[in-house]
Every structure is written in C-alpha cells, then in structure tokens.
Amino acid sequence: MELARTRFNDYSPLIRLKRYPEAQALLQACRRSFEQAEDWPDLGKVLAALADLENTLSKPAAAVPLAQAALRYTYLAGEPEDCAVSHFILAKRLPRN
Numbered sequence: 001m002e003l004a005r006t007r008f009n010d011y012s013p014l015i016r017l018k019r020y021p022e023a024q025a026l027l028q029a030c031r032r033s034f035e036q037a038e039d040w041p042d043l044g045k046v047l048a049a050l051a052d053l054e055n056t057l058s059k060p061a062a063a064v065p066l067a068q069a070a071l072r073y074t075y076l077a078g079e080p081e082d083c084a085v086s087h088f089i090l091a092k093r094l095p096r097n
Contacts (some may be wrong), residue, residue: 004033005042011049015056042052043072044082048089055093067093 008030014023027050034043047070054063067090074086 001033001037001039004030008042008046008049013055015053020053020057024050027053038071040079041079041082041086043088044070044077047073051089051093060093063093064090 007026011023011027011030014020014026029081030046031043031050032037034046047066051063051066051070054060054066067086071083071086071090074082
C-alpha cells in the first residue's frame with residue numbers, strides 16, 4: 001500500500017509532461033491496489049485523479065462519472081475537507097448549459 005501511495009504522487013508530473021498513457025497506467029494500478037485494500041480515502045483520490053486525466057484529454061463524458069465516484073468514496077472516508085474538494089472537482093467537470 002505504501003508503494004501505491006508513493007507512486008500515486010507521480011501522476012501529476014506525468015500529466016504535465018504529457019505522458020498520458022503512463023499516467024493512466026499508474027492510476028489504474030493504484031486504483032486496483034486501493035480497491036483491493038478497501039482504502040476508501042485513497043481510492044477517492046485516485047478516482048479524482050483519473051477524472052483530472054480524462055478532463056485533460058478533453059473527455060468530459062468520462063471525467064464526470066469518475067468525479068462522481070470520487071465524491072462517493074470521499075464521503076465513505078468521512079473527511080469533511082476532502083469532501084469539499086471532491087465537490088469542487090465534480091462541479092468543475094459538470095457541463096455548463
């Protein structure tokens with residue numbers, strides 16, 4: 001788990017370097033680890049990161065469900081500050097009419 005948490009921090013630099021396939025693979029590996037360990041706080045973070053990646057790739061239809069899932073897991077973790085951040089992330093991803 002510690003390795004997955006440490007590796008998770010590499011996703012943002014990979015996105016900034018436009019190494020999107022590597023960022024995707026890293027986040028999916030972290031997601032599997034966090035799901036297997038039932039680590040809800042970190043699972044919420046990795047889902048938010050996946051939403052960020054999809055948004056960067058101009059795929060809002062894929063980003064919104066990930067942001068919604070991130071919000072659900074953040075509530076399961078019970079950290080109010082993280083919940084507020086997840087609400088903000090979801091609001092940024094929702095289409096504007």
